[in-house]
Amino acid sequence: MTVRVLVVDDDALVRAGLTLMLDGAQGISVVAQVADGSGVPAALDAHPVDVVLMDLRMPGVDGIAATRTLRRRFDPPAVVVLTTFDTADEVEAAMHAGASGYLLKDTEPQRIVEAVLAAAAGEPVLSPRVARRLMDSTARAGGSRAAARAALDLLTERERDVVAAIGRGASNADICRELYLSLATVKAHVSSILLKLGLENRTQVALLVRDAAQR
Incomplete structure (x- = not known):
């Protein structure tokens, strides 16, 4: 196609x-x-x-x-x-x-x-330089950690597993192999996650994971 x-x-x-x-x-x-x-x-x-x-x-x-x-x-x-x-x-x-x-x-x-x-x-x-920029900005966004963790608490345990994988940059195929799920199931979980969190795409999910992981 x-x-x-x-x-x-x-x-x-x-x-x-x-x-x-x-x-x-x-x-x-x-x-x-x-x-x-x-x-x-x-x-x-x-x-x-x-x-x-x-x-x-x-x-x-x-x-x-x-x-x-x-x-x-x-x-x-x-x-x-x-x-x-x-x-x-x-x-x-x-x-x-x-x-x-x-x-x-x-x-x-x-x-x-x-x-x-x-x-x-x-x-x-x-791009690699942009990825570094995002990592470097983590320190400036410390106040968002509690909000990010509260948002992730809205998800089921399996959805949080999928979110964690997305945060590591895993593709749907990677998640299938890692969590022993079918592609249709992974896609359904991703759609549910986006809906529950009010997000548009996987990149925003990865940003949320980054915010939640701040110390």
Whole structure:
């Protein structure tokens, strides 16, 4: 199945380069591109999209606002942020808005292709530098530990097992092997977890696990 991509970036050369690169990758097709977040709703109305490759800092509607808006849609596409900026505030804002991935524009082309495919499969993707930023920001978020632990207490024991695995970066297939569950059961647990916690994706679950584990 072809993964359909919407590219959102205010730089025409970047849009053209990403389109050329992704259209040349097996299993991916760029179905539309827009110059800022204000064009995203119309593009999604006009084209079925699986993954949105989203810049952050754009004139008009920025990437955070655009991500937050599109994630409210029925059956929304996954969002992978692709930006030059990697401050902890921007990374966390993007994750909490509903992005399932965050890459920097100096990421190797093949890694971007892999990230798009992973996001379409429901897997979170972070560049190594961004992952370090999130870990470094843990000390600043100490007050969220009690809230995170209270949220996790809403889950069943088996759901907490699944959450712990997600926090370690495990895929659904990994969780199946680790917990001796069928894929359908794992998917049902993940859906229940997201619903109970009021979260959009696995990346937000991993952030919650990180907050709960703080000392």
